[in-house]
Amino acid sequence: xxxxxxxxxxxxxxxxxxxxxxxxxxxxxxxxxxxxxxxxxxxxxxxxxxxxxxxxxxxxxxxxxxxxxxxxxxxxxxxxxxxxxxxxxxxxxxxxxxxxxxxxxxxxxxxxxxxxxxxxxxxxxxxxxxxxxxxxxxxxxxxxxxxxxxxxxxxxxxxxxxxxxxxxxxxxxxxxxxxxxxxxxxxxxxxxxxxxxxxxxxxxxxxxxxxxxxxxxxxxxxxxxxxxxxxxxxxxxxxxxxxxxxxxxxxxxxxxxxxxxxxxxxxxxxxxxxxxxxxxxxxxxxxxxxxxxxxxxxxxxxxxxxxxxxxxxxxxxxxxxxxxxxxxxxxxxxxxxxxxxxxxxxxxxxxxxxxxxxxxxxxxxxxxxxxxxxxxxxxxxxxxxxxxxxxxxxxxxxxxxxxxxxxxxxxxxxxxxxxxxxxxxxxxxxxxxxxxxxxxxxxxxxxxxxxxxxxxxxxxxxxxxxxxxxxxxxxxxxxxxxxxxxxxxxxxxxxxxxxxxxxxxxxxxxxxxxxxxxxxxxxxxxxxxxxxxxxxxxxxxxxxxxxxxxxxxxxxxxxxxxxxxxxxxxxxxxxxxxxxxxxx
Amino acid sequence: xxxxxxxxxxxxxxxxxxxxxxxxxxxxxxxxxxxxxxxxxxxxxxxxxxxxxxxxxxxxxxxxxxxxxxxxxxxxxxxxxxxxxxxxxxxxxxxxxxxxxxxxxxxxxxxxxxxxxxxxxxxxxxxxxxxxxxxxxxxxxxxxxxxxxxxxxxxxxxxxxxxxxxxxxxxxxxxxxxxxxxxxxxxxxxxxxxxxxxxxxxxxxxxxxxxxxxxxxxxxxxxxxxxxxxxxxxxxxxxxxxxxxxxxxxxxxxxxxxxxxxxxxxxxxxxxxxxxxxxxxxxxxxxxxxxxxxxxxxxxxxxxxxxxxxxxxxxxxxxxxxxxxxxxxxxxxxxxxxxxxxxxxxxxxxxxxxxxxx
Numbered sequence: 001x002x003x004x005x006x007x008x009x010x011x012x013x014x015x016x017x018x019x020x021x022x023x024x025x026x027x028x029x030x031x032x033x034x035x036x037x038x039x040x041x042x043x044x045x046x047x048x049x050x051x052x053x054x055x056x057x058x059x060x061x062x063x064x065x066x067x068x069x070x071x072x073x074x075x076x077x078x079x080x081x082x083x084x085x086x087x088x089x090x091x092x093x094x095x096x097x098x099x100x101x102x103x104x105x106x107x108x109x110x111x112x113x114x115x116x117x118x119x120x121x122x123x124x125x126x127x128x129x130x131x132x133x134x135x136x137x138x139x140x141x142x143x144x145x146x147x148x149x150x151x152x153x154x155x156x157x158x159x160x161x162x163x164x165x166x167x168x169x170x171x172x173x174x175x176x177x178x179x180x181x182x183x184x185x186x187x188x189x190x191x192x193x194x195x196x197x198x199x200x201x202x203x204x205x206x207x208x209x210x211x212x213x214x215x216x217x218x219x220x221x222x223x224x225x226x227x228x229x230x231x232x233x234x235x236x237x238x239x240x241x242x243x244x245x246x247x248x249x250x251x252x253x254x255x256x257x258x259x260x261x262x263x264x265x266x267x268x269x270x271x272x273x274x275x276x277x278x279x280x281x282x283x284x285x286x287x288x289x290x291x292x293x294x295x296x297x298x299x300x301x302x303x304x305x306x307x308x309x310x311x312x313x314x315x316x317x318x319x320x321x322x323x324x325x326x327x328x329x330x331x332x333x334x335x336x337x338x339x340x341x342x343x344x345x346x347x348x349x350x351x352x353x354x355x356x357x358x359x360x361x362x363x364x365x366x367x368x369x370x371x372x373x374x375x376x377x378x379x380x381x382x383x384x385x386x387x388x389x390x391x392x393x394x395x396x397x398x399x400x401x402x403x404x405x406x407x408x409x410x411x412x413x414x415x416x417x418x419x420x421x422x423x424x425x426x427x428x429x430x431x432x433x434x435x436x437x438x439x440x441x442x443x444x445x446x447x448x449x450x451x452x453x454x455x456x457x458x459x460x461x462x463x464x465x466x467x468x469x470x471x472x473x474x475x476x477x478x479x480x481x482x483x484x485x486x487x488x489x490x491x492x493x494x495x496x497x498x499x500x501x502x503x504x505x506x507x508x509x510x511x512x513x514x515x516x517x518x519x520x521x522x523x524x525x526x527x528x529x530x531x532x533x534x535x536x537x538x539x540x541x542x543x544x545x546x547x548x549x550x551x552x553x554x555x556x557x558x559x560x561x562x563x564x565x566x567x568x569x570x571x572x573x574x575x576x577x578x579x580x581x582x583x584x
Numbered sequence: 585x586x587x588x589x590x591x592x593x594x595x596x597x598x599x600x601x602x603x604x605x606x607x608x609x610x611x612x613x614x615x616x617x618x619x620x621x622x623x624x625x626x627x628x629x630x631x632x633x634x635x636x637x638x639x640x641x642x643x644x645x646x647x648x649x650x651x652x653x654x655x656x657x658x659x660x661x662x663x664x665x666x667x668x669x670x671x672x673x674x675x676x677x678x679x680x681x682x683x684x685x686x687x688x689x690x691x692x693x694x695x696x697x698x699x700x701x702x703x704x705x706x707x708x709x710x711x712x713x714x715x716x717x718x719x720x721x722x723x724x725x726x727x728x729x730x731x732x733x734x735x736x737x738x739x740x741x742x743x744x745x746x747x748x749x750x751x752x753x754x755x756x757x758x759x760x761x762x763x764x765x766x767x768x769x770x771x772x773x774x775x776x777x778x779x780x781x782x783x784x785x786x787x788x789x790x791x792x793x794x795x796x797x798x799x800x801x802x803x804x805x806x807x808x809x810x811x812x813x814x815x816x817x818x819x820x821x822x823x824x825x826x827x828x829x830x831x832x833x834x835x836x837x838x839x840x841x842x843x844x845x846x847x848x849x850x851x852x853x854x855x856x857x858x859x860x861x862x863x864x865x866x867x868x869x870x871x872x873x874x875x876x877x878x879x880x881x882x883x884x885x886x887x888x889x890x891x892x893x894x895x896x897x898x899x900x901x902x903x904x905x906x907x908x909x910x911x912x913x914x915x916x917x918x919x920x921x922x923x924x925x926x927x928x929x930x931x932x933x934x935x936x937x938x939x940x941x942x
Binding site: 055056057151152155156159160187188191194195200331335357360361363364365368369371372373374375376377378379380423424425426427430 | 588607634635637639691692694695697699701738739802803806807810818821822823851852853854855891892893894912913914915916917918933934936937
């Protein structure tokens with residue numbers, strides 16, 4: 001590890017760490033954050049974002065990391081690199097050096113995976129598919145021994161398609177025949193794998209019943225390529241995800257991250273092993289769910305995929321949909337969307353066919369130019385419809401894994417958004433309406449945006465320096481856009497739906513009081529530099545129909561009330577104008 | 585600041601890589617400093633062609649566990665067309681024979697089936713351009729120094745070819761129809777301003793064309809091109825704007841010359857490229873300067889084109905660099921520059937929508 005440390009100023013690591021450099025290398029952007037202890041609290045001092053450089057013409061992720069750090073030095077007035085461009089560590093000189101360096105990586109390379117199970121309907125298959133979604137992995141084939149006539153075909157498929165990972169799962173709780181079936185499937189895997197030369201053989205993780213281990217190993221006949229984990233799904237009611245997840249993480253680290261040009265150089269240069277951005281996001285989500293003691297949702301859209309993290313206390317689930325990103329896959333995804341159904345959300349077109357054609361063209365151009373920004377209102381409308389389609393599809397299809405009804409409106413206490421969702425939406429009005437349309441949010445939800453790409457980095461810091469991370473999360477990292485209130489059910493347009501009263505905390509007299517009718521979109525501002533609270537009184541909902549929204553503060557925070565009802569019905573509900581109310 | 589840039593250059597010398605991905609055994613039949621013609625093979629690899637499954641147990645009417653005594657081959661044996669795989673001896677010296685229907689290697693014998701890995705095919709990689717070998721990359725391919733002109737597209741369907749450059753548009757935004765096509769399309773790389781009708785692709789293939797360069801295409805044509813058997817490069821994207829004027833001009837000036845289409849998989853920028861090639865025997869008196877491959881940072885006076893929006897494909901010049909994010913009419917704040925279009929119109933363009941012309 002090459003790190004400059006002035007011997008006179010060198011401070012042992014046991015002393016309090018006060019300056020942190022966090023870097024995230026993403027598919028499209030590399031972000032660097034500088035966090036410093038100021039008067040006893042850690043603060044986000046500066047941020048730098050540059051384009052990632054792991055692809056042509058640079059082909060070296062380290063270039064982007066250095067550029068981001070150099071920018072950060074300038075913005076943060078902190079000397080981080082020495083003349084040889086090595087990190088300056090552990091000095092106590094003001095404006096010089098850092099104490100801790102963390103790096104996260106998110107360049108979703110799709111991992112092609114085969115799941116092997118005794119039968120298609122084994123509950124372990126569901127667990128395996130779900131687990132693999134955390135790793136931007138697609139299930140290419142499910143091999144089962146249930147139908148032996150497929151053995152030949154399966155062997156040929158294995159040999160021709162060369163998957164990256166084979167995951168063997170299954171439970172013996174379903175009867176005696178299961179052993180023979182999984183052995184049969186394992187034979188196909190082993191025979192297929194032997195067609196690959198040694199370096200190209202996939203990794204094989206065995207996470208099925210412990211009673212079959214020897215038989216399956218014999219059928220596979222692949223020597224030390226087989227790794228064994230505890231049974232992923234011993235029976236229908238229990239899952240043991242963690243050990244298998246760790247093994248897959250290791251496979252990803254060994255086989256995928258190592259292939260990213262420049263990553264080895266970064267590791268050698270910094271002495272740090274990067275962690276996956278998804279790991280950081282999951283930690284951050286768990287922390288937030290525990291904090292609000294309820295469900296939270298993180299949405300992160302990038303070129304290579306849509307990442308969704310849904311967490312409740314004692315439950316965290318992360319899904320990466322590589323098919324719902326803004327990159328080249330989008331031209332394929334567009335084929336699976338009903339563009340005519342989306343067209344009512346667009347205004348300014350003569351007929352639905354023209355709107356659908358414009359959407360089609362826009363979706364493909366987005367796949368060619370995923371980083372471009374909509375400059376005109378017409379383009380922005382197309383982008384908003386595109387985002388709405390992708391987020392709606394992603395969340396609906398993830399609902400079952402989260403134990404939710406995909407047709408029911410979504411209820412979460414907090415929503416965090418980042419990435420292209422923010423870059424493509426601009427004003428808060430557009431962003432919030434798009435989110436309400438896409439997610440059909442119901443009830444009260446606090447909305448935070450992550451303009452600094454800090455969530456995953458702070459997730460990593462939460463594990464290592466929790467106090468520093470909590471300081472930054474509470475103070476600087478996110479922009480609070482206030483509360484979204486989604487009125488449930490349908491009602492006649494114009495009838496009273498909800499009333500809101502807004503108070504500042506110093507007074508019992510409402511600053512604003514307003515009845516809101518069915519079909520309206522109203523946002524209520526708070527007094528600048530004051531802590532406010534609001535009561536929302538839902539009409540005809542039942543006995544407990546008043547909700548208090550506490551501690552509303554922040555430059556951009558408002559209460560956003562969507563009284564269109566759930567589910568939104570087209571074309572009545574495709575309005576795009578908010579009525580803004582502000583205290584005098 | 586890293587901003588998208590596009591190379592449009594004439595009379596330059598540059599490197600073209602013709603190579604495999606390193607996962608095959610590659611034979612390179614050319615050597616350093618060798619002059620190449622477009623049709624010359626520069627690298628050869630063996631491509632696996634899949635498996636033949638012979639259901640021996642089923643054919644002999646035996647259980648899969650009972651065929652071992654009948655087998656005349658084992659895993660790893662090479663077989664030719666007609667080679668004996670299994671023999672079932674019957675009474676009075678009669679026998680039933682199972683023979684191979686392909687040439688290859690016995691890969692597996694599982695559950696009464698013999699898997700024969702078919703003998704690999706030779707895949708030949710041709711130069712597609714005239715030039716000189718400057719680097720032989722062992723087991724991979726070659727780098728070829730080429731003289732001529734080059735431009736980069738924004739999308740290709742992944743295929744490569746070479747032919748004669750044939751302009752089939754009278755202007756950079758002319759939409760191709762059957763009526764606008766003129767002349768012999770055989771062996772040609774057809775240049776079109778815009779193309780919407782997927783049926784034209786069938787017509788081009790039937791006429792023996794070698795590929796298409798178009799400015800813009802319809803969404804339907806884009807999907808059709810992805811499955812087309814010939815290469816197609818778009819210079820500007822999907823929609824109706826046509827081709828960037830400087831590219832159309834360069835292509836028009838070189839009508840009739842040899843041209844190659846590369847998918848960009850192994851180019852230094854990862855972008856699809858059109859190479860208009862100078863033949864080595866041509867004494868044209870032109871000086872070929874070395875290409876600048878470095879990306880350019882935005883600077884005042886630089887020529888740019890716009891990548892998106894209603895003014896997509898328009899040409900302009902950077903007149904001001906903004907230090908702080910500016911707001912676009914859509915409400916998005918972004919870092920960028922002021923651009924003066926050729927028409928005199930002046931407005932702000934985010935870096936993300938800017939393409940520096942090099």
